Amino acid sequence: MNFASGDIPSVIVVTGTDTGVGKTVTTAALAAALHRRGRTVAVYKPVQTGSAHGDSDIAEVRRLCGDVTAHAGTVLREPLAPLPAAEFDRIALPTVAEHARRVRELARVHDHVVVEGAGGLLVELDDSGATIADLAQAMDDGGTRPGVVVVTRAALGTLNHTALTLEALERRGLRVLGLVLGLRPRQPGLAERGNILRLASWDVPLVGAIPEGAPLLASEEFGASSAVWLAGLVPA
Numbered sequence: 001m002n003f004a005s006g007d008i009p010s011v012i013v014v015t016g017t018d019t020g021v022g023k024t025v026t027t028a029a030l031a032a033a034l035h036r037r038g039r040t041v042a043v044y045k046p047v048q049t050g051s052a053h054g055d056s057d058i059a060e061v062r063r064l065c066g067d068v069t070a071h072a073g074t075v076l077r078e079p080l081a082p083l084p085a086a087e088f089d090r091i092a093l094p095t096v097a098e099h100a101r102r103v104r105e106l107a108r109v110h111d112h113v114v115v116e117g118a119g120g121l122l123v124e125l126d127d128s129g130a131t132i133a134d135l136a137q138a139m140d141d142g143g144t145r146p147g148v149v150v151v152t153r154a155a156l157g158t159l160n161h162t163a164l165t166l167e168a169l170e171r172r173g174l175r176v177l178g179l180v181l182g183l184r185p186r187q188p189g190l191a192e193r194g195n196i197l198r199l200a201s202w203d204v205p206l207v208g209a210i211p212e213g214a215p216l217l218a219s220e221e222f223g224a225s226s227a228v229w230l231a232g233l234v235p236a
């Protein structure tokens, strides 16, 4: 498999094994850690759903990181997958090619663009069925290759979901930077302890873990700790 080496790429796609696994918190920590290294960072969320229920990953990133460039491509009201949410709102979704253009524009004026998917890797983002994996492939245009971070859980079931996600990335020839535990439990149970050890033993590196309770920290402390949490991803 195609693992990261060297410096962190300009475009980093944060995907996950499922919805609610900690992609946004990881995205915020990555943006904060890069910012503290003196890099300029933009965060891009191609499709945000659930706005009628107050869901906004961009607002969460801003809350945790302080002042950061953060944009959503399209915002939909219902907390559904992008296609049914767009159908509900009677909105035409932007194509993944359009998202790729936005990411390239942001990459021209920032050192890094961190792109957070919706749900897991193969969630359809546009009417042609293109996914965040297609967006990552579209960004692989002969310049620095984009890197993919896979956010995963510690709980039972995670080994299968993580292996499936890695296999799908490998099949597409995408560069995987590593796994991040979106929530490292304060008091892991038997299954969680065993899973964390298994994940750490795989070829793909476990590059970080966000401790339980991290989203409750004030942005100053969140930012100061973020590079420690993601020590395998953001070089000192």
Ligand SMILES: Nc1ncnc2c1ncn2[C@@H]1O[C@H](COP(=O)(O)OP(=O)(O)OP(=O)(O)O)[C@@H](O)[C@H]1O
Binding pocket: 016, 018, 019, 020, 021, 022, 023, 024, 025, 026, 057, 117, 118, 119, 182, 183, 184, 210, 211, 212, 213, 214, 215
């Ligand atoms: N390390 C953590 N400690 C405590 N709570 C956490 C942690 N990480 C995430 N959470 C909580 O779990 C929920 C889901 O996290 P998050 O929004 O980051 O997931 P996501 O993968 O981005 O979800 P989505 O698919 O909706 O974008 C949020 O309420 C978040 O505050």
Ligand SMILES: [Mg+2]
Binding pocket: 023, 024, 025, 057, 116
């Ligand atoms: Mg999110």
